[in-house]
Amino acid sequence: MKAGRWIAGVLLGFALAGLALAQGGKLEIFSWWTTGGEAAGLFKLFEIYKQKHPGVEIINAAVAGGAGSNAKAVLKTRMLGGDPPDSFQVHMGHELIDTWVTTGFMEPLDQLYREYGWEKVFPQGVLELLKWNGHYWSVPANIHRANVLWYNKAIFEKYGLKPPKTYEEFFSIAEKLKKDGIIPLALGDNGIWASTHLFETVLIGTLGPEGYKGLWTGRTVWRGPGVKKALETFARMLDYVNPDHAARSWDQANDLIIQGKAAMYIHGDWVNADYLAKKFSGYGWAPAPGNYGVYDALSDTFGLPKKAPHRKEAIWWLELVGSKEGQEAFNPLKGSICARTDCDPKLFNPYLQWAMQRWKTDTIVPSLAHGAAAKESWLAAINDTMSLFVTNRNVAQAQNMLAQACVDAGVCTR
Amino acid sequence: MRRRPFFWLLVYLALSLLAVFYLVPIYVLVVNALKDYREVSVEAMWRLPAHLSLASFAKAWFGDPASGMTGLGQNFLNSVKLVVPAVILSVLLGSINGYVLAQWRFRGSETLFFLLLFGMFIPYQSILIPLVKVLMALHLYGTIPGLVLTHVVYGIPITTLIFRNYYAQIPRELVDAAQIDGAAVLGVYRHVILPLSAPGTVVAVIWQFTQIWNDFLFGVVITNKPDVQPITVALNNLAGSFIVEWNVQMAGALLAALPTLLVYVFMGRYFIRGLLAGSVKG
Amino acid sequence: MRRYRRVAFLLLAPSLLLIALFVYGFIAWTGWLSLTNQNDLFVPHVRFVGLSNYLRLFHHPRFLIDLKNTLTFSLIFIPGSLVLGLVGALLLNTGVRAEGLFRTVFLMPMALSFIVTGVAWRWLMNPTSGLNLIFDALGLGFLKSGWYTDPAVGIKAVALAAVWQLSGYTMALYLAGLRAIPQVFYEAAEVDGASPWQAFRYITLPLLTPVTLSAVIVLGHISLKIFDLVIAIAGISGGPAFSSDVPALFMFVTTFQANRFAQGAAISIVLLVLVSFLVIPYLYWSLRREVAE
Numbered sequence: 001m002k003a004g005r006w007i008a009g010v011l012l013g014f015a016l017a018g019l020a021l022a023q024g025g026k027l028e029i030f031s032w033w034t035t036g037g038e039a040a041g042l043f044k045l046f047e048i049y050k051q052k053h054p055g056v057e058i059i060n061a062a063v064a065g066g067a068g069s070n071a072k073a074v075l076k077t078r079m080l081g082g083d084p085p086d087s088f089q090v091h092m093g094h095e096l097i098d099t100w101v102t103t104g105f106m107e108p109l110d111q112l113y114r115e116y117g118w119e120k121v122f123p124q125g126v127l128e129l130l131k132w133n134g135h136y137w138s139v140p141a142n143i144h145r146a147n148v149l150w151y152n153k154a155i156f157e158k159y160g161l162k163p164p165k166t167y168e169e170f171f172s173i174a175e176k177l178k179k180d181g182i183i184p185l186a187l188g189d190n191g192i193w194a195s196t197h198l199f200e201t202v203l204i205g206t207l208g209p210e211g212y213k214g215l216w217t218g219r220t221v222w223r224g225p226g227v228k229k230a231l232e233t234f235a236r237m238l239d240y241v242n243p244d245h246a247a248r249s250w251d252q253a254n255d256l257i258i259q260g261k262a263a264m265y266i267h268g269d270w271v272n273a274d275y276l277a278k279k280f281s282g283y284g285w286a287p288a289p290g291n292y293g294v295y296d297a298l299s300d301t302f303g304l305p306k307k308a309p310h311r312k313e314a315i316w317w318l319e320l321v322g323s324k325e326g327q328e329a330f331n332p333l334k335g336s337i338c339a340r341t342d343c344d345p346k347l348f349n350p351y352l353q354w355a356m357q358r359w360k361t362d363t364i365v366p367s368l369a370h371g372a373a374a375k376e377s378w379l380a381a382i383n384d385t386m387s388l389f390v391t392n393r394n395v396a397q398a399q400n401m402l403a404q405a406c407v408d409a410g411v412c413t414r
Numbered sequence: 415m416r417r418r419p420f421f422w423l424l425v426y427l428a429l430s431l432l433a434v435f436y437l438v439p440i441y442v443l444v445v446n447a448l449k450d451y452r453e454v455s456v457e458a459m460w461r462l463p464a465h466l467s468l469a470s471f472a473k474a475w476f477g478d479p480a481s482g483m484t485g486l487g488q489n490f491l492n493s494v495k496l497v498v499p500a501v502i503l504s505v506l507l508g509s510i511n512g513y514v515l516a517q518w519r520f521r522g523s524e525t526l527f528f529l530l531l532f533g534m535f536i537p538y539q540s541i542l543i544p545l546v547k548v549l550m551a552l553h554l555y556g557t558i559p560g561l562v563l564t565h566v567v568y569g570i571p572i573t574t575l576i577f578r579n580y581y582a583q584i585p586r587e588l589v590d591a592a593q594i595d596g597a598a599v600l601g602v603y604r605h606v607i608l609p610l611s612a613p614g615t616v617v618a619v620i621w622q623f624t625q626i627w628n629d630f631l632f633g634v635v636i637t638n639k640p641d642v643q644p645i646t647v648a649l650n651n652l653a654g655s656f657i658v659e660w661n662v663q664m665a666g667a668l669l670a671a672l673p674t675l676l677v678y679v680f681m682g683r684y685f686i687r688g689l690l691a692g693s694v695k696g
Numbered sequence: 697m698r699r700y701r702r703v704a705f706l707l708l709a710p711s712l713l714l715i716a717l718f719v720y721g722f723i724a725w726t727g728w729l730s731l732t733n734q735n736d737l738f739v740p741h742v743r744f745v746g747l748s749n750y751l752r753l754f755h756h757p758r759f760l761i762d763l764k765n766t767l768t769f770s771l772i773f774i775p776g777s778l779v780l781g782l783v784g785a786l787l788l789n790t791g792v793r794a795e796g797l798f799r800t801v802f803l804m805p806m807a808l809s810f811i812v813t814g815v816a817w818r819w820l821m822n823p824t825s826g827l828n829l830i831f832d833a834l835g836l837g838f839l840k841s842g843w844y845t846d847p848a849v850g851i852k853a854v855a856l857a858a859v860w861q862l863s864g865y866t867m868a869l870y871l872a873g874l875r876a877i878p879q880v881f882y883e884a885a886e887v888d889g890a891s892p893w894q895a896f897r898y899i900t901l902p903l904l905t906p907v908t909l910s911a912v913i914v915l916g917h918i919s920l921k922i923f924d925l926v927i928a929i930a931g932i933s934g935g936p937a938f939s940s941d942v943p944a945l946f947m948f949v950t951t952f953q954a955n956r957f958a959q960g961a962a963i964s965i966v967l968l969v970l971v972s973f974l975v976i977p978y979l980y981w982s983l984r985r986e987v988a989e
Binding site: 028034035036039059060061062063064065070073074077078080081082083247248249251252255259278279 | 451452455456457478483484542543546547550555556634635638639640647650651652653658659
Binding site: 422426428429432433435436437438439440442443446456457459460507510511515523524526527528529530531532533534535536537538539540541543544545548564566567568570571572574575598600624628629630631646649650663664670671674677678679683685688689690 | 700701703704707708710711712714715717718719720721722723725726780783784787788790792794796798799800801802803804805806807808809810811812813815816817819820822824825826827829830860864868869871872873875876910913914917920921923924943944947948951957960961963964967968971972975976979980983
């Protein structure tokens with residue numbers, strides 16, 4: 001009789017497996033999250049997905065390298081070749097809209113937003129960036145903040161310093177530190193986007209959030225005195241930066257803070273995840289100078305390509321990405337905050353809790369260096385400008401190139 | 415050769431200096447691969463590891479499944495499945511082309527050689543999109559055979575060059591003698607050329623093995639699913655876009671280079687012999 | 697001979713067909729693309745725009761720097777590899793007992809991919825903690841440099857890494873070439889009272905010319921397509937003020953980051969035209985030379 005029950009058990013097991021397989025399709029997710037907290041977060045989402053939809057085989061088509069440059073090349077080759085993944089990681093804002101939406105590759109997601117009430121959960125600033133032509137085109141998985149000032153607590157204590165709120169304060173601190181042989185500001189622009197990133201915080205600090213937003217709509221003039229001042233401030237900041245910045249990637253610049261060789265680092269909040277991974281706790285943070293009350297946001301989002309081979313499974317994925325459960329599982333591991341405003345702060349580390357607070361109250365502006373503010377060709381032109389400016393500090397040439405970039409992007413007229 | 419000991423001293427000194435030049439970067443790779451994550455940093459690159467650790471090699475090979483990081487081990491076989499047929503086919507085609515162009519010159523054969531050779535010079539980034547489209551039409555996109563085809567096609571120019579130069583050395587008399595005995599084009603190939611092909615083949619095989627094993631661009635674009643990707647793509651993925659564990663990266667680089675390194679260590683002598691046989695005309 | 701022409705042709709046919717499609721077909725497609733307005737992932741009205749993509753290119757400061765960099769790179773990489781290879785081969789050819797060991801060491805860099813070489817050299821060329829540290833320690837401070845972080849050096853540093861990687865190949869070529877020179881020539885020269893230097897200049901070098909020519913073709917095609925090494929060392933942005941940037945990288949970024957496909961195609965065509973101007977006469981000349989022998 002025991003044998004009989006055992007056989008029945010096995011048969012039942014096969015039947016269930018068969019049912020699961022029969023139900024199963026596939027899901028191919030494309031991203032550049034291959035290691036560290038990002039991969040861990042992605043993996044967690046996969047686990048939850050598998051619990052909800054057993055029998056779906058998840059294919060993790062991730063490609064590393066160059067802040068997504070390899071992945072983007074592969075993705076574009078695939079999309080143009082007619083082999084889209086079921087969903088892919090893409091930055092919210094113009095990177096998504098101008099690359100994939102206006103060109104007709106994506107499906108609108110209004111149905112999902114209505115069904116899950118996402119319009120009430122995501123802040124207005126984000127909804128604006130996800131919308132085009134009256135429709136929503138992707139689901140934000142997270143929010144990163146770009147305009148943060150990180151500092152080495154030991155150095156600040158030693159010199160009795162407080163995080164600078166304005167550029168004057170920044171420069172006076174920088175002078176003091178430089179005289180004592182400490183690098184005031186760390187920078188790692190082996191990938192020039194890091195310099196564009198720093199510059200965008202200066203643009204925000206000089207023009208203010210509305211002025212900054214106007215740059216991307218043509219309202220703020222690139223040839224104007226505001227941008228000129230921003231370039232001059234940026235040039236001055238570069239005088240206080242580590243001389244080997246072109247050799248360091250962003251995380252190698254962060255090492256300077258960890259080793260106590262540099263005092264300040266103006267960079268995005270993935271720096272926090274780096275500190276935690278390297279088990280360093282002697283750091284503090286504040287909004288970047290001139291950026292108080294402003295949240296310079298970027299987001300990794302997922303959308304629905306038109307010819308996704310497994311549309312049903314892809315929609316389930318999007319539901320998960322936008323859900324409270326999904327975001328609460330993904331973000332603490334990734335080191336970012338939820339795009340939703342209703343996540344439980346207790347799950348997050350102190351910095352992220354601070355960021356979550358600000359997310360609800362600060363003015364949200366789109367990040368330039370990370371695809372939210374301007375389309376890819378525009379960003380490429382600005383990166384080219386930075387490549388030259390960081391070396392030659394020629395304000396007139398840079399301003400000219402920036403203005404021309406706006407014209408080429410079809411937003412400005414001169 | 416009567417040479418003073420001073421001469422030998424100079425020669426050994428010079429060779430050692432050269433050896434240092436070639437070994438320094440390898441030293442950096444090895445030393446940093448043996449460190450653990452917190453110890454490895456650009457600032458301390460020259461220092462020997464405080465405690466020797468093979469952990470980064472293990473992590474590079476096996477990955478870290480708990481955190482979703484895949485290692486090199488799974489893709490090693492893919493590279494093997496890619497390299498073996500690709501090398502065999504491209505060397506075969508190169509051999510036949512080289513033979514025909516070297517020994518059966520007809521009007522226009524020089525032009526054809528030019529045309530074949532010119533293919534070496536196109537930057538592969540510029541043909542990725544049409545390549546994908548053609549492979550999709552052939553239902554080979556996303557497969558290892560598709561990658562094999564790509565490498566065979568783009569290997570034709572260099573293998574043809576190698577073999578043509580090599581076969582040009584074979585004395586005309588041998589071919590003529592075989593012809594008198596009744597052999598035609600293929601017969602000469604089988605009876606005269608093939609037996610003499612070993613040295614030239616070694617050069618072509620070593621070159622193609624290196625190129626194909628180390629290729630990244632075609633691998634990442636053509637084989638788009640992780641379970642068919644070659645080891646170079648997996649190596650690239652050891653680097654996160656944000657956090658890079660340099661010790662694991664370097665360990666991975668060394669592991670991925672091991673097969674080619676071994677090829678050079680063991681076949682180096684034959685490489686020289688092959689070049690010798692195919693070089694200067696006496 | 698004419699009877700065999702058909703068979704010869706048939707044997708070449710598979711390669712010719714494959715190259716016709718995968719090389720020339722694609723070049724034609726690239727050329728067509730470069731003359732259109734397809735500078736986005738999808739363009740509703742595709743039309744010809746003549747040479748405007750090319751004109752834009754030549755007004756772009758980055759492209760002009762790239763062309764200069766390719767020239768600089770080639771002028772360091774090709775002669776550098778040849779000279780270092782020749783020196784190494786001459787040393788190895790003296791009959792030292794440890795030849796096998798040294799030869800293996802010299803050939804090892806060839807086994808690595810450009811990406812791996814690039815990662816190692818990027819670390820070595822870090823201005824504060826790499827080779828500069830060692831130079832200081834050895835009292836060779838004058839050798840210090842900013843390497844790829846110094847816009848005045850830029851691509852020259854990349855060329856150094858490339859020489860490191862491929863001089864083993866030229867060394868192997870030259871070693872084989874040296875071994876192929878019949879001893880009898882040197883003996884005759886000695887009898888005639890020639891000095892070692894004269895023997896080198898009038899016997900060795902001329903007889904090594906075919907080796908040099910074939911090495912130049914291989915090194916040359918690598919020069920023109922250099923991509924992985926630049927990214928691994930100087931980053932995807934091509935170094936400060938594009939000092940390490942090369943056309944292949946600009947093409948990659950233009951196509952796959954800025955989505956300007958037609959413009960990227962224009963870069964490829966310009967590269968190919970340059971290649972043709974250099975390579976075709978060169979091949980013609982070296983083949984003529986061969987026939988004459």
